[in-house]
Amino acid sequence: MSDNVLVVTGASRGIGAATALLAAERGYSVIVNYAGNVTAAEAVCAAIHAKGGEAAAVRGDVALEADIDQIFAAADRMGTLTGLVNNAGVVDLATRVDELTLARLERMFAINTYGSILCAGRAVKRMSTKFGGKGGAIVNVSSAAAKLGAPNNYVDYAAAKGAIDTFTVGLALEVAGEGIRVNGVRPGIIATDIHGAGGDPDRAERMAPSLPIPRAGTAEEVAKAIIWLLSDEASYTTGSVINVSGGRASTP
Template sequence: MSDRVVIVTGGSRGIGAATAMLAAERGYGVVVNYTANVAAAEAVCARIHATGGVAVAVRGDVSSEADIDHIFAAADRMGTLAGLVNNAGVVDLAARVEDFDAARLTRMFAINTLGTILCSGRAVKRMSTKHGGKGGGIVNVTSAAAKLGAPGNYVDYAAAKGAVDSFTVGLALEVAGEGIRVNGVRPGIIDTEIHASGGIPGRAAEMAPSVPIPRAGTAEEVARAILWLLSDEASYTTGSVINVTGGRGIAP
């Protein structure tokens, strides 16, 4: 049993995998959540185990309440929940708004927005001092798209992540007196597999020259910001969203 368990949704690849491994390095027991790729999740756990860490791969779709309960039950078996990283997210093929349909939008908001809200509610029930918990931290992984709008590509994704930005502030204020800090990390152009799932596998390399720091970021750079926000070093920080964008999209 661990007295510091963290759930990382979408923990089998990209930012989630980097966050899971860094969390284990910092002494957390880690629930590595995945939706379909069990081999990738087990590989993350194997890397954690190889360095003496504690981790378990747990399947679950954050758009399903039953699956969310399954994820949190696994965390309960590991020990005391101290952190939640709402990282699970999806994009879709680049398209204009007039070409969106309800199925695309339902999936986009169910995973990126509703999943974040529902997972956070389960975490609050466990961590809030109001419910007998010991406090903890929630970090929501949003996107620079929330500020930039992603025209011609993923306006729906940008809108879903904009909702996460608003939710981060609202929940932070709601539970600030209950031992829970809620913050966000807003990645920019990060070199991960998510671009391929949007049909543009070379997007990070193509966009890199337009970034003020002229390169794509790494998943590890985002993970470091997430772990800082979970740590006691950020003990007076809540309701904040940190840009990890290389300077892209930071103008008001």
Template structure:
């Protein structure tokens, strides 16, 4: 992979996105990562990559905003040819029963997690498709084991948004398989990142980790590695797959 091959990592400043950005940079991609509010964290990732001789750019972009998504991809275009998209950006909310969820909560959840992933995939396909003059590419979406567990009494809305990601992955993979584009997803389980605190449960990893069949939570790096594999030529005949990275959960 030469330095002119660009990978966009949405939500690339923290957690899984940060781990993916760093790993893909090590593998020779120029990284364009998006963030919403924490510019210092995003810049720290860029600095870590450039310190090792890599190319990286951080762009403030809310993936639920179409204009922001277009601007993100236009910024990435300046780095070189888009070869990879990691649709990682997503949100959770406070634990709630469906009966108590507001329309505003549901709209925020679906706009970021579902519409945002669709918009980014759209822009990626427009650039990658061999039918549109592109050279092909790979998209990896971030699903969750919540899509099949359902998140009852906690976050059925989040689980449903990830179910939509599974459908996007399968449908888009079949739609663009003849256009030089592979589309897959990874479905993490309990992973030790800051997302749990943002959902009001900072102790969730410690509480639920021991109940996972493997006896612990996973790390962001343990999710980044299979993402990198799906992006690689080693996965050249894999498309439409949803890879479970849940420790057996």
């Protein structure tokens, strides 16, 4: 049984996978959550095992409360939970607000917002000193879109991530006296396959020259910020959201 278990949602690819790999190097036993791509999740675990780390791939859709319970039950079997990275998220095809449907909004908020809040609640029940836990840290993955609004692309995604920013601050204040720190990161244009899911696989490459730092970021660069926020090096940091956006956080 490990005394340092970390749950990373959406960890089969991109930022989640990079975070899981780096966390294992730093001594965490990692729950590699995935929604559907078991091959990718098992590849992340295999890479961790190859370096002597401990990891388990656990299927679960964070839009489903029963699946969330399964994810955290797996963490309990691994040991003592000390960290959560709420990374699972989705985008959709670019569209205007006047073309949005209720079905799209429900999916967008169920995965990007409700799932993160419910996962955080499960983590608090395990980590809070109020419930007999030994404390820990939560990092929520937001987006620069939360500050920029993403007009003519996915305002619904931006709104869902804006809710995560507010939630990060509120939860941080709620559990600050219970041994839990809660922070967030706002990635900007990062070279991952999430852009393909939004119907624009070349978006990062196309936008790179227009960014203040004229290149796309990497999943590893975001992961390093997440791991710092989880670590004791950030022991007096809570309620903060760090921009990892190459300067693209306050201007379109």
